Amino acid sequence: DQQVKQNSPSLRVQEGRISILNCDYTNSMFDYFLWYKKYPAEGPTFLISISSIKDKNEDGRFTVFLNKSAKHLSLHIVPSQPGDSAVYFCAATTTSGTYKYIFGTGTRLKVLA
Amino acid sequence: KAGVTQTPRYLIKTRGQQVTLSCSPISGHRSVSWYQQTPGQGLQFLFEYFSETQRNKGNFPGRFSGRQFSNSRSEMNVSTLELGDSALYLCASSLGDSPLHFGNGTRLTVT
Secondary structure (H helix, E strand, O other), X not given: OOOEEOOOOEEEEEOOOOEEEEEEEOOOOOOEEEEEEEOOOOOOEEEXXXXXXXXXXXXXXXEEXXXXXXXXXXXXXXOOOHHHOEEEEEEEEOOOOOOOOEEOOOEEEEEEO | OOOOEEEOOEEEEOXXXXXXXXXXXXXXXXXXXXXXXXXXXXEEEEEEEEOOEEEEEOOXXXXXXXXXXXXXXXXXEEOOXXXXXXXXXXXXXXXXXXXXXXXXXXXXXXX
C-alpha cells in the first residue's frame, strides 16, 4: 500500500519557468511533510518541509503548499534553473513518535536551458 | 561537521551470500534509519534505531537485520542474498525531530 504517491515519474520545464511537483498521501495521521532532492550517485538532500498546521512554506525559490482536505502537497520552484535537474522525493511522517518517514517514488525533473 | 558516511560505496555479491553495510551518523545524531531504493519503488523504509534499540521496522523479510552501537554507528545485514536485493541502500541520521540527513548510499549488486 503506497501511502505517499508521486504520480508523475518525470517533468520537463524550460529554464526560468515554474516547476510544479505534486504529491498525494492517504494517511490522515501524517502531520509533517518534506521534500528531498537527489542527484545521481548522491544521497537525498533535504529541501523544504511543512507542518500540517500551515498551508504554505517558502524558502527562496522553493515553496511547498499543503492542502489537507485533499491530502495533497506540491513543490513550486520559481524560476527553475538547470541545476535544479534532479529526482525529487516527497516524504511524510507523524510527529507523534513513529520516527518513520514514508517516501514517494520520486519525480525526475529536467530543466532545459 | 562531517556528514553521514556509508561504507562501502559499491558491493558485488553472489546469490546466497550475506552482506554487511556500515553507517556512521552525523556526530551527535542518535537516530539512524535505513532505506532501500530501487527503480520505480522510491525509498522503502527498512528500520530505525535509537540508542541501540530498534524503534521501527518496515515490511522486509527477516533476512534484513540491523543493529546500532553505543557510538550510534549502525550496521545492516542481509543474509541469503537474492537477485531482487540489488539496490541502493541509504542510511540517514537525525537529531530529535529534525529532517533526515542521508549518506551517499551503498550500491549492492547481487549476481
